[in-house]
Amino acid sequence: MKSSRSESAGWVRSAALIGALAAILLAVWGAVAFAQEAGSAAAPAAVEYRDIPYIGSRNAVWIVAQLHLLLGGFVLGVPIFAWLCEIIGVRSGDQRYDKLAKEFTKLLTSAYATTAIFGAILLFLLIALYPKLMNYLTDVFYPTFGLYALLFLMETATLYLYWYGWDAMQQRKKLHLFLGFLLNLFALFIMAVPNAWATFQASPVVLSSDLGLWQRTWTAVDNPTWMPVNVHRFIANIVLGGFICGAYAGIRYLSAKTQEEREHYDWMGYIGNFIGIFGLLPLPFAGYWLMREVYMYSQQMGITLMGGFLAWLFILQAVLIGVLFIGANYYFWLGLVYRLGAGAEYRKYVLAVLTVLVLCFGVWLTPHSLVASLEEQRKMGGAHHPVLGVFGVMSAKVTAVNIMILFTFISFIMYWRAGKQETVRWAKAARVFIYGLFTVVSIAVIALGVWGYFVPAIIRINYFSVSQVLLVLFVLVTVTPLVGVMLKSAKMTRTMTWGKMPVRAQYALVLNAVTVILTMTLMGYARSASRVHFHIYGVMRDTSPYAYSPALGYAASFMALSTFLFCLIVLFIFWVASMGPKPAAEGKLSGVLPKPVPAK
Numbered sequence: 001m002k003s004s005r006s007e008s009a010g011w012v013r014s015a016a017l018i019g020a021l022a023a024i025l026l027a028v029w030g031a032v033a034f035a036q037e038a039g040s041a042a043a044p045a046a047v048e049y050r051d052i053p054y055i056g057s058r059n060a061v062w063i064v065a066q067l068h069l070l071l072g073g074f075v076l077g078v079p080i081f082a083w084l085c086e087i088i089g090v091r092s093g094d095q096r097y098d099k100l101a102k103e104f105t106k107l108l109t110s111a112y113a114t115t116a117i118f119g120a121i122l123l124f125l126l127i128a129l130y131p132k133l134m135n136y137l138t139d140v141f142y143p144t145f146g147l148y149a150l151l152f153l154m155e156t157a158t159l160y161l162y163w164y165g166w167d168a169m170q171q172r173k174k175l176h177l178f179l180g181f182l183l184n185l186f187a188l189f190i191m192a193v194p195n196a197w198a199t200f201q202a203s204p205v206v207l208s209s210d211l212g213l214w215q216r217t218w219t220a221v222d223n224p225t226w227m228p229v230n231v232h233r234f235i236a237n238i239v240l241g242g243f244i245c246g247a248y249a250g251i252r253y254l255s256a257k258t259q260e261e262r263e264h265y266d267w268m269g270y271i272g273n274f275i276g277i278f279g280l281l282p283l284p285f286a287g288y289w290l291m292r293e294v295y296m297y298s299q300q301m302g303i304t305l306m307g308g309f310l311a312w313l314f315i316l317q318a319v320l321i322g323v324l325f326i327g328a329n330y331y332f333w334l335g336l337v338y339r340l341g342a343g344a345e346y347r348k349y350v351l352a353v354l355t356v357l358v359l360c361f362g363v364w365l366t367p368h369s370l371v372a373s374l375e376e377q378r379k380m381g382g383a384h385h386p387v388l389g390v391f392g393v394m395s396a397k398v399t400a401v402n403i404m405i406l407f408t409f410i411s412f413i414m415y416w417r418a419g420k421q422e423t424v425r426w427a428k429a430a431r432v433f434i435y436g437l438f439t440v441v442s443i444a445v446i447a448l449g450v451w452g453y454f455v456p457a458i459i460r461i462n463y464f465s466v467s468q469v470l471l472v473l474f475v476l477v478t479v480t481p482l483v484g485v486m487l488k489s490a491k492m493t494r495t496m497t498w499g500k501m502p503v504r505a506q507y508a509l510v511l512n513a514v515t516v517i518l519t520m521t522l523m524g525y526a527r528s529a530s531r532v533h534f535h536i537y538g539v540m541r542d543t544s545p546y547a548y549s550p551a552l553g554y555a556a557s558f559m560a561l562s563t564f565l566f567c568l569i570v571l572f573i574f575w576v577a578s579m580g581p582k583p584a585a586e587g588k589l590s591g592v593l594p595k596p597v598p599a600k
Helices: 002-038 057-092 095-129 131-164 173-202 213-221 226-254 259-280 283-297 299-306 311-338 343-364 374-380 388-392 394-417 427-454 457-488 503-529 552-577
Strands: 534-536
Touching: 057 095, 057 173, 057 226, 057 259, 057 503, 057 552, 095 131, 095 226, 095 259, 095 552, 131 173, 131 213, 131 534, 173 213, 173 226, 173 534, 226 259, 226 283, 226 503, 226 552, 259 311, 259 394, 259 503, 283 299, 283 394, 283 457, 299 311, 311 343, 311 394, 311 503, 311 552, 343 394, 388 394, 394 427, 394 457, 427 457, 503 552
Parallel strands: none
Antiparallel strands: none
16 A cells, blocks of 8 residues: 555656646746737737747647657557566466566556646647647547547546556456456557547548538548558557667666666566567558558658658668667677577577678668769769669668568577477477578568569559568568467576676667657658648648748757657656565566476
């Protein structure tokens, strides 16, 4: 009871502090806006825009909206993470997973109020600064507002029951797991409803006047990019939640005072990286689907994103995601060395995977056209380099991404199998099948990529690229359960030692989290800027003083600022969560997910 009260008090203190800061901000802004309108000689009858001096209305909305989306992604991703850990704990009987799920849910309770406060600030800013736009969107979507409020209330009640009933329901775990399922279900719908508002602005549909109220609303909701964004953000939230929880474990590992604490947070960091990389593998596929739907809706918008002034953002995206892939693999490789002592055994395989990742990384970040002087262009014979220009097109980049996913999956399987010996009779045949499948699919992906240079773009996009994606997904969904069954009865040949990971491994966890945050801020700007000078693409023009797309350097500064502020907020959440009781160590940690049964 005492620990629950202290955790509740910490949550209330954090919410009160941020609420007070938000109230001060709104009060200052309201005073400035009132003075601005009071000093006007003749206020217009219908105000379309209001501004904030020095800051600018767009900049204010930009920062608050980005922070709210990042916090929302964290709040939606962590329940999935915690619920899966609790399920594993129930099925395996390992209490460590239950304690891990509870500790992550404690992070959620600290972040929930903060997310809601930033959502309220964003709503106030939008209503006050963009009344014309909000009137239009309210007219179209107002039936969804009541649904959203109801979902928010139901999620809040479920979160209270899920968190405060954790210890009380230890003997009724099925009921508690059902509450976790409801929590994630409500969170999924809470994500999907605002996604409809945002995607309608980028891909609006024709709303006929003869449609009824609910038909009109559903037509607007079910726009071409709504479902791709739902899938993409759902997976991205899992990645964000996993890597942030990994960063939390890394920070707590660095500050640990005892060996038991280091063992606990080393294991927690492993689970966070495990979930993050497992979500990262299918994430590019969801992004490809989204971009394909953008092109199908408006080829001009797709060209603006991929071939216009926003094209260089995708080079930055390639750099960030490449760093993320290499950082996640690096953490796996350090685990082979320090947890299992198998570095020498796997060194040649690690070197091969690293070589492939670096080569594909180089292809992915190669731009289609180079920024060059007139003299340099004359020497090259144009804006495209005679050699590197071959790697600057999408046929090469899609192929490189798929190969990176395949070889990252190899690292994952390599770490999973390390220190174990399969005891099933068909293990040798299964290994031959897995090696053959990887080889055949890798060759097929590369062959389709090369063939894509010689066919029309519509064939490459609709058939070749889709075939590459399906081949890689087939490997993921086939090999994962096969290896799981092989290792279920495997015997351990090495002892898993926790708490021995070096400091640089914890830095890798923090780097992964920061990289994911930067990537999300970058792509959030890209999706918003693709509307160019429209509030609602092709329907409502932006006639404010900010009806222009900011330069990429200016946008990058706001991406960095959003990332910095979000990291400060997350550190504050970590600090609040650390006020609770320290997790009790359950002896020496051993085994990995799933826990193998030693052979007799």
